[in-house]
Amino acid sequence: MNNSLRDFLSFVDTVKKAAHQINSSDDIIYILSHIDADGITCAGIIAKLLYLLDKPFILKFTNTININFLTSFYERADPRNIIFCDLGSGHLNMISETLKKAESVIILDHHVPVENLDTFEKNSPFRLIHVNPRIYGYNGGYEVSSSSVSYFIAHVFSRKIGEIVDLTKYAIIGALGDSQDVGDKKSLIGLNALIVNEAKKNGVIEEKIDLLILGRKSKPLYQALAETYSPILPGITGSLEGALKFIANIGLSTGRLDMENITLEDLNENQKALLLEKLVERISIAFGDKMSIEEIKNMLIGYTYLIKNEEKPMLMDAREFSTLLNACGKLGQPSIGAAMLIGDKNMFYDKVVTLYKRYRYSISEAVKRARENIRSFGKIKVIDGDNWLEENLTSTVASIMSQNILDGDILVVFSKEINGAVKVSLRKLRNSKVKNILNLMKQALLKLGRGEGGGHEEAAGAYIPLEAKEKFISILRDIAV
Ligand SMILES: [Mn+2]
Known part of the structure; x- marks a missing residue:
């Protein structure tokens, strides 16, 4: 079963089975979904499909699956048909133990x-349809997201229902939310790329190589630059003042003094080229000894996925769209994000933007403090958010900082205390020699004898007792590279 060749036909076979199961049910279908952008879009696609097929459904979000959650869900809802979105594959044992009376489970x-x-x-007590491309030889880390998996299901009905092809944009947003844009010039690859092609062919998405600054039409250029963290722009990121000065200095504002009204979208190709050149210059002055001009350019330009026929400014760029959904999840309101995908967009857009702004503010404050608090323990860089870093911001801060620390192997970020424990996020640094950060973390937790967590090759996270922080670092120092 686990062959290393990609077996597309068998994958499609399973997809069709799931589609058939959905189509043949008239009972309420429970959708249980993960809260990040990929989870929200995965659930959004399925919910929209069920709506178009006129099937009743209930959508519920959860950050993780555990036995308590499943038991209480089972007892309260007594579900017959359940679809898991962006979770479940790692918890099949728990699922089959708890949902005993279910008729069908699609993962x-x-x-x-x-x-x-x-x-x-x-041995499953219910009809189990497990749609996970890893089973068919695909790399789930970067070739396909859960949102893409759910689009494949919806696609089965696309000849009958014309609106379905429009859901390709949600699949793409989910894949970008999971940072699967790892192809040449930040393109999507693998099964995700098949969906991009379908979206382009049907005029849903326009793909173009451009500056990767988020907020191309939704905010003034200076603000968009000040809010750019990937990469951190020296003297500009985190400083509206610095961003304004930069734009004035490079001569972009001549003739149009109203900085509030110039967006990235307003620049012509020459102005964009000038902006790119000056940004590269700015970064290379700060980091030129550690990065080539080519590498710096590749951080600033790449494939952008623009959603056509979309007039809400923050929903036009699929990457920006995914940051909105991500913010909803991080602030514990994933259903608001989902409602915007499934229901009346105009009704929910403003709420989503409010959540995003709140989240953005917290992140920029946290990154500011993180930048002032990097400590080195040999090849290990530590940011201890002791009394200032909220648990739900820890992984985002770790991801942002890991792209901006240029020496060392591993970044470790601690949150502030939660009931005697701390959240710890581990990231591989840019030029790291570490192969698999999850394995490394698991080894360290084993040696520590406490704490549990998960993740993948590039990023991992866990909860450990507050008093074990120092010990954890020293174990990491011993076992790393
Ligand atoms: Mn995912």
Whole structure:
């Protein structure tokens, strides 16, 4: 079953089985979904599909699956048909133990599945349809997101229902939310690329190589630059004042003094080229000894996925769209994001933008403090958010900072205390020699004898006791590279 060749036809076979199961049910379908942008879009696509098929459904979000959550869900809802979105593959044992009376369970996921899948499928107390491209040889880390998996299901009905092809944009937003844009010039690859092609062919998405600054039409250029963290722009990121000066200095504002009204979208190709050149210059003065001009350019330009026929300024760029959904999840309001995908967009857009602004503010404050608090322990860089870093911001701060620390192997970020424990996020740094950060973290937790967590090759996170922080770092120092 686990062959290393990509077996597209068998994958499509399973997709069709899931589509058939959905189509043949008239009972309420429960959708249980993860809260990040990929989870929200995965659930949004399925919910929209069920709506178009006239099937009743209930949508519920959760950050993680555990036995308590599943048991209480089971007891309260007594569900017959359940679809898991962006979770479930790693918890098949728990799912089959708790949802005993269910008739059908469909899992749409791209995380690493449990071992001995065949046994689960054979002994399952319900009809189990497990749609995970990893089973068919795809790399779930960067070739396909859960939102893409759910689009494949919807696609089965696309000849009958014309509106379905429009859902390709949600699949793309989810894949970008999971940072799967790892192809040449930040393009999507693998099964995600098939969906991009379908979206382009049908005029849903326009793909073009451009500056990767978020907020191309939704905010003034100076603000968009000040809010750019990937990469951090020296003297500009985090400083509206610095961004204004930069634009004035490079001569972009001549003739149009109203900085509030110039957006990235307003610049012509020459002005964009000038902006790129000056940004590269600015970064290379600060980091030129560690990055080539080519590398710096590749951080600033790449494929952008523009959603056509979209007039809401923050929804036009698929990357920006995904940051909105991500903010909803981080602030515990994923259903508001989902409602914008499924229901009346005009009704929910403003609420989503409000959440995004709140989240953005918290992140920029946290990054500011993080930049002042980097400590080095050999190849390990530590940011201890002791009494200032909220648990729900820790992983985002770690991801942002990991792209901007140029020496060392591993970044470790601690949150502030939560009930005697701290959240710890680990990231591989840009030029790291570490291969698999998850394995490294697991080894460290084993040696520590406490704490638990998860993740993948590039990023991992766990909860450890507050008093174990120092010990954790020293263990990491011993076992890393
Ligand atoms: Mn995902």
